Amino acid sequence: MSSILDLPARHILAAFRSRELSPVDYTHALIARVEASEPSVQALWLFRPERALDEARLSEQRYRRDEPLGLLDGMPVTVKELIATRGDHVPMGTAALPHSPAAEDAPPAARLREDGAIIFAKTTCPDFGMLSSGLSSFHHLSRNPWDIRKNPGGSSSGAAAAGAAGYGPLHLGTDIGGSVRLPAGWTGLFGFKPSLGRVPIDPYYTGRVAGPMTPTVDDAALMMQTISRPDWRDATSLPPERIDWDARALDVQGLRLGLMMDAGCGISPDPEVAAAIMAAVALFQQNGATVLPIGPVLTRDMLDGLDIAWRARFWGQMQKLSADAQDRILPYIREWAKAGAAVSSIAVAEGFEQTFAMRRATNEALHGLDFILSPVNPQQSYPADWASPTNDPARPFEHIAFTVPWNMGEQPAASIHCGLTSSGIPIGLQIVGHRFDDLGVMRLSRAYEEWRGPVTNWPRYDTYAANKVSA
Structure with a gap:
């Protein structure tokens, strides 16, 4: 039964509709995999198997009556824990906050439930x-299923670990500087950061989006049909738009693609990373695209300015907590934020202005191009118990130089698996596409996925009792 968990979401849903497969049987298989895998992977919080089975039974009854709630009826999904779900505490990953149940679902969770999805766990x-x-x-401590000694990345760490470990195909993360794409890159998933406002979210903030983390492009496209529906609570959301999220492969003949191998600052790409990117680029060229090397969009001033502004912002938020609560925050985060205490108001304002400098630079970089290709992560994953690739709170953003500009510029961007390091890490x-060209990014990703072929060596912990195994 575990093999059904590795099928694409559309295949599973079609089997539900035809009654070849019951949502109850699928959920039983999922529970068995989670229970076998979680001692190693530790991706989940609020895993509630009995509630999931109850919802699966109701879904099964609806299918028998040919009355599914919506597109995802009966499909188990995970949602990142800082996306509110009604009645559940939103710990924000920290022991510092008091427990208080959310009054309502945040927009992406609300859309999933409306379509009948079963939120069987938070990540x-x-x-x-x-x-x-x-x-x-x-x-x-969530771990990378490809090697549990390694980090899955973050901040959508549990979503990445759950997706790579095979806890079904649909997982939802959030991204403000790379938090969908970075962990997707290190775990082999397709991670999609939509244009700002394409997926309504609450609370909203500069650059913050919610996006799918899935084994395939089509799984993400399916999820986008649901989560991109409007919600009045997001004042930054885009006007509703009917988009055909079928993610057909884009014909790349004649496309002009920029290739950015230098982020402008931060960590330079490892040789193995650079080689994998160049091998992927060759496929675009072989299929008729013109690939043009381009310079970086980011500068040291931009990255450091954002760091200063975020440190000061978080330091101010920390001051609202009691001294005991502040002591419960991860020491790395406290040390990082402490520098915000001594920053002048002028420096904070100038730092925040760098978000607009990034926006201008990303827009200019895309001018005359159809898309931009680059690495996601400049290096392979790092020890599971490290707080960041540098593990140094004085150098916290050195690894996000390829990803964060597109949050500030509001462009859609995706991470897609393009190879393994010699140590076996994706x-x-x-x-990256022009602002609002979410479907274009999906379809270009789908084209590459077809050339690359399916990923067949996902790590599975319910098949063999080992730290690192493949199905």
Whole structure:
């Protein structure tokens, strides 16, 4: 039964509709995999198997009456824990906050439930979503299923671990500087950061989006049909638009693609990462695209300015907590934020202005091009218990130089699996499109996915009792 968990979401839903497969049987198989895998992977929080089975039974009855609630009826999904779900505490990855149940579902969770999806668990994240790591003062340490000694990245760490470990095909993360794409890159998933406002979210903030993390492009496209529906609570959301999210492969003949191998600052790509990206680029060229090397969009001033502004912002938020609560925040985060205490108001304002500098630079970079290709992560994953690739709170953003500009510029961007390091850790290719061209990024990603072929060596912990195994 575990093999059905590795089928694409559309296949599963079609089997539900034809009654070849019951949502109850599928959920039983999922529960068995989770229970076998979680001692190693530790991706989940609020895993509630009995509630999931109850919802699956109701879904089964609806299918018998040919009355499914919506597109995803009976399909188990996970949601990152800082996306509110009604009645559940939102710990924000930290032991510092008091427990208080959310009054209502946040927009993406509400859309999933409306379409009949079963939110069978929440997924972990680090303190306040401020790390690219599975390290948290509240949650268990989430690990990379490809090698549990390694980090899945973050801040959508649990979503990445759950997706790579095969807890079904549909997982939802959030991204403000790379938090969907970075962990997707290190775990082999397709991670999609939509244009700002394409997926309504609450609370909203500069650059913050919710996006799918899935084994295939089509799984993400399916999820986008649901989560991109409007919600009045997001004042930054885009006008509703009817988009055919079928993710057909884009014909690349004649496309002009920029290739960015230098982020402008931060960590330079490892040789193995660079080689995997160049091998992917060759496929675009072989299929008729013109690939043009381009310079970086980011500068040291931009990255450091954002760092200063975010440190000061978080330091101010920390001051609203009691001294005891502050002591429960992950020490790395406290040390990082402490520098915000001594920053002048002018420096904070100038730092925040760098978000607009990034927006201008990303727009200019795309001018005359159809898409941009680059690495997602410049290096392979790092020890599971590190807070970041540098593990140094004085150098916290060195690894996000390829990803964060597109949050500030509001463009859609994706991470897609393009190879493995010699140690067996996935490498992600980033595909960036013009603002609002979400479907174009999906379809270009789908084209590459077809050339690359399916991923067949996902790590599975319910098949063999080992630290690192493949199905």
